[in-house]
Amino acid sequence: MEHLSEYIGGGALLVAVIAVAAAVRAVRAARGREKFASESADRARRMKNEFVSMVSHELRTPLTSIAGFTDTLLESWKNLPAEEVDEFLTIINKQAVHLSDLVEDVLVIPRLEAGRLRLDLGLFDLSEVAHDVTNAILPPGTAREAAVAIPGGVSVYADHRRVQQVLRNLVENAHKYGGDQVLVEGSPYGEYYLVVVSDNGPGIPEQDVERVFTHFEQLSKGDARSDKGIGLGLPIALRLARAMGGDLWYEHRFPTGSRFCFTIRTMPPEPTADGEEGRFVRSDGSVEVTIR
Numbered sequence: 001m002e003h004l005s006e007y008i009g010g011g012a013l014l015v016a017v018i019a020v021a022a023a024v025r026a027v028r029a030a031r032g033r034e035k036f037a038s039e040s041a042d043r044a045r046r047m048k049n050e051f052v053s054m055v056s057h058e059l060r061t062p063l064t065s066i067a068g069f070t071d072t073l074l075e076s077w078k079n080l081p082a083e084e085v086d087e088f089l090t091i092i093n094k095q096a097v098h099l100s101d102l103v104e105d106v107l108v109i110p111r112l113e114a115g116r117l118r119l120d121l122g123l124f125d126l127s128e129v130a131h132d133v134t135n136a137i138l139p140p141g142t143a144r145e146a147a148v149a150i151p152g153g154v155s156v157y158a159d160h161r162r163v164q165q166v167l168r169n170l171v172e173n174a175h176k177y178g179g180d181q182v183l184v185e186g187s188p189y190g191e192y193y194l195v196v197v198s199d200n201g202p203g204i205p206e207q208d209v210e211r212v213f214t215h216f217e218q219l220s221k222g223d224a225r226s227d228k229g230i231g232l233g234l235p236i237a238l239r240l241a242r243a244m245g246g247d248l249w250y251e252h253r254f255p256t257g258s259r260f261c262f263t264i265r266t267m268p269p270e271p272t273a274d275g276e277e278g279r280f281v282r283s284d285g286s287v288e289v290t291i292r
Contacts (some may be wrong), residue, residue, distance in 0.1 A: 149185035169233035
């Protein structure tokens with residue numbers, strides 16, 4: 001009996017030790033989760049504050065320009081030479097377009113982050129869109145040389161507005177960070193059409209390639225990439241390309257420069273009951289997309 005009591009007592013002590021150890025682990029795990037949640041909340045607040053600050057800065061520049069030239073025209077347009085009035089109106093229009101593009105990029109973020117985006121798919125001429133976007137950002141006579149090598153009659157199946165948005169962000173990226181040459185070219189790519197926006201700038205270091213496709217990321221502060229945007233163009237372009245059934249990636253250009261490549265469908269996918277890759281194709285040609 002004495003040995004039995006000792007056995008029972010030892011067993012109870014062992015159970016108590018195990019219970020205490022488990023409780024300690026549980027407390028540590030809870031503290032770890034609490035710390036992680038707190039750090040995540042802090043990062044989210046910092047990102048939100050940074051985002052608001054960057055967007056405010058980006059909005060302020062075109063708004064200030066529009067307000068300044070508008071005030072000048074209101075006060076003295078009758079006394080200004082006609083060519084100067086035309087110049088001011090051209091600047092106002094350009095800044096208004098820039099402002100509209102920025103607002104469009106900001107508005108599409110919550111829909112992309114929620115994983116749902118409405119797309120209006122249809123067939124259209126890609127060459128026309130590529131020329132329009134490139135000429136708007138790099139009109140003839142600018143310091144940078146721009147060329148489009150996509151022949152007329154190339155038909156793709158996508159959302160016209162979103163393809164325009166992808167191209168705009170890629171050409172603007174090349175304009176901001178590339179060299180003095182920007183080329184938009186394309187070629188058949190299986191059931192897709194491959195579009196490449198290349199430049200002869202310094203390119204992107206291998207270790208930074210993934211970062212440029214992350215929201216709010218620019219390359220190291222203090223270099224040529226700082227203060228030139230809010231880091232949304234490339235991640236938005238990537239998500240939009242994938243939402244339309246294609247893809248987007250970066251390649252190094254030889255001997256120097258960057259190549260941003262993206263693919264677009266040339267024909268509608270076969271409609272299915274639940275859609276392909278989360279797409280539900282409607283009878284009116286629109287599609288509701290769940291991004292995965």
